[in-house]
Amino acid sequence: MPTGRSEPQTLQVVIHMALTVDDIRQIARLARLELSAEEERLFTDQLNQLIEQVEEMGQVDTEGVPPMYHPLATQHIREDKPRASMPQEKALDQAPDVEAGCFRVPKITEG
Amino acid sequence: MTNGWETVVGLEVHVELATETKVWCGCKNEFGAEPNTNVCPVCLALPGALPVLNERALELIIKAGLALNCQIERVASFHRKNYFYPDLPTGYQITQFDLPLCYDGYVEITKADGTSKRIRIERIHLENDAGKLLHAGDDVAAAHSSLVDFNRAGVPLIEIVTKPDIRSAEEAGLFLNKLRSILKYTGVSDVKMEEGSLRCDINISVRPEGAAEYGTRCELKNVNSVAHMMRAIEYEAARQIDIITAGGVVEQETRSWRNDRGVSVLLRTKEDAEDYRYFPEPDLPPVAVAEELVGKVRASLPELPDAVIERLMGDYGLSRYDASLIATEREYVTWFDEAVELAGAEQAKAVANWQLNELFRIMNERGFGPEQIPVTPNQLAGLLKLIQDGTITGKIAKDVFEKMVDSDLDAATIVKREGLTQVSDEDSLREIARRLVAENPGPVQQWIDGKETVAQWFMGQVMKETRGRANPQVALKLVIEALNEHTAER
Incomplete structure (x- = not known):
């Protein structure tokens, strides 16, 4: 839960420390991915290469430049008017398991 | 605030906005x-679908903010x-972070x-609701599988976050009721808790009274x-105090309130x-909040509960408590x-008394909502006029009021139909008073012995005989006259 109103933040892309295998395990856990030991090493290397590339941007002097949230300055907004929704059959069409007009999902476990 | 402990509470209140459509589709x-x-495709998060902000949702959060005395950010990002x-098809909620x-x-x-x-209020931000999970089984833990309904996914929500300024369950209740009133007055939400x-969500901690941290x-x-x-607040405060007084340490935890247990x-x-x-x-470019929009929303605000309370106190002399009810x-x-x-x-005071005592009691008994x-x-107004001009007594008026609840008839019609007109005619009341005095030698003797409250008892008998229709002041006067006559005759 973010608190209060804070100064605008940007993604912290400038990471000066290389990722470790433990970081990769944590990211995989958050993404619900199961990686083999070999994959963990592979992705650690690949992600570190990516970060190195992105880090080049850190060389640009951004002192006093306000953060940009989006490259487009368009005002996309719509009127509060209902539009037709999908029929229920179509919404459920691709679901692997359906019951009583609902998507059926396996037992939920926390974490 | 029990035994030297202070409870500190902050609330995060989620409210669904009363829009026609969802927030992103x-x-x-x-x-x-x-x-x-x-x-x-948008609220089911099918590939390629893009969200677009609902104009009305933006207006309603600004309305909530102004009604709750907030500053308004000039960009929606x-x-x-x-x-x-499983209730979140996108795998993420679109919400606000650094700039609520x-x-x-x-x-x-x-x-x-x-x-x-x-x-x-620390902040209010706009976000989308998730779908609804129906658990097959008693609760999440016991369920073998769950059913998901995405009708609610994408419904606009505002999250209102307070500072930790609340110090008791009572204050939390007053805050939530006041918040509910304001959001309903302004039409920001229907605030139907049962729906x-x-x-x-409640953030709660305890500390010894007077502690700085x-x-x-x-x-x-x-x-x-x-x-x-x-x-929940009372339970959780007691749980934490028990841990500390037993020499333990409260751990920072997320807990779930089970009201049934x-x-x-x-x-x-x-x-x-x-x-x-x-x-x-990345799918939603920030939207500038124009000054005209804020001005337009401000102009559309109705008279809010605090202004009503001040007006009823100032114009009609009602107590703060009555005015706030x-x-x-x-x-x-x-x-x-x-x-x-x-x-x-x-x-005005009579209106307030009838509204707060009789009307609210009856509505409460029958489970009527404010729109009923x-x-x-x-x-x-018709009833008050009949009381004022002495046509009916206050006691009869309560019966007439009850009868009005079940009919569209005005008070005068009911009084006429039921023959409830107050009897102020002295001759007929005097006759009743004299007869009662003659029929009740016991109480009369008490009167002679100096027990003055006997007069009230006789007046009660007159009221009874006239089914409450006698003018009480007139009845009392005539009863005393009759008692004095009787005593003099002896």
């Missing part, structure tokens, strides 16, 4: 529809909050002892009624705290104002 925002019929749960649309507001509460207190349109807090999730919230249970500890990886929402619902205020308009300002007020202001 044109599907209907509607409660109780057939499952998965108000869904589309959104972040993704990432987590996996509203910040630095407050709500004023009036306590039972007449003092008022300001509860500060889940207002839900609340806050204690470690726990968060109680998903409390959905004022009564449950007050009970009256306990909170552990959901997760600080170590397993979620990592939501917030980042700016009338101010809880806009419908009650409209009813009061119309009745006073019809009956005259000098009758069973007596019209016109009916009450």
Whole structure:
């Protein structure tokens, strides 16, 4: 839960420390991915290469430049008017398991 | 605030906005529809679908912010909050992070002892609701599988976050009721707790009275009624005080309130705290909030509960407590104002008494909501006129009022039909008084012996004989006359 109103933040892309295998395990856990030991090493290397590339941007002097949230300055907004929704059959069409007009999902476990 | 301990509470209140459509797509925002019929590629998160902000949702959060005395951010910018749960088709909630649309507001509460207190609002931000999970089994833990209905996914929500300014279950209850009133007055939300349109998470800690530092807090999730919230706060404060007095340490935890058992249970500890990886929402460019829009919304604000309370106190001399009871619902205020308009300002206190005592009691007994007020202001005004000109007694008036609840008839018609007109005719009342004195030598002897309250007893008998229709002052006067005559004759 973010608190209060804070100064605008940007993604912290400038990471000066290389990722470790433990970081990769944590990211995989958050993404619900199961990686083999070999994959963990592979992705650690690949992600570190990516970060190195992105880090080049850190060389640009951004002192006093306000953060940009989006490259487009368009005002996309719509009127509060209902539009037709999908029929229920179509919404459920691709679901692997359906019951009583609902998507059926396996037992939920926390974490 | 028991035994030298102070409870510190902050609330996160989620409120569904009263829009026609969802916040990022044109599907209907509607409660109780057939499952998965108000869904589309956007709210089901089908590949390639893009969200577009609902103009009305933006207006309503600004309205909430202004009504809650907040500053308004001049840009609506959104972040993704990432987590996996089956009710969230996108795998993230679109919400606001560093720049909530509203910040630095407050709500004023009036306590039972007449003092008022300001509860500060830290921020209000706009986000989307998730779908609804129906568990096959008693609860999440016992369920073998769950059913998902995405009709609610994408419904606009505002999250109102308070500062930790609340110090008791009572204050929390007053705050939530006041918040509810304000959101209903302004039409920001229907605030139907039974339909889940207002839900609340509670942050709570305890500390020795007078301590400067806050204690470690726990968060109680998903409390959905004022009564449950007050009970949950009392339970959780006692649980934490017990831990500390037993020499233990309160751990920062997220807990779930189980109202059926009256306990909170552990959901997760600080170590397993979620990592939501917030980042700016690439699918929604920020929207500038124009000065005209804020001005237009400000101009559309109705008279709010605090202004109503001040007006009823200032114009009619009502107590703060009575005024705040009338101010809880806009419908009650409209009813009061119309009745006073019809009956005259000098009758305002009488109107308030009838509304707060008789009307609210009857509505309470019958389970009527504020939109089901069973007596019209016109009916009450008619009744007050009959009391004022002495046609009926106050006691009879209560019966007439009850009868008006079940009919559209005006008071005069009911009084005429039922023969309830007050008897002020001295001759017929004198006759009854004399007869009663003659028939009751015992009480008369007590009167002679100096027991003056006997006169009241005789007056009661006269009222009984006339089925409450006798003018009480006249009856008392005649009873005393009759007693004196009788004594003199002896």
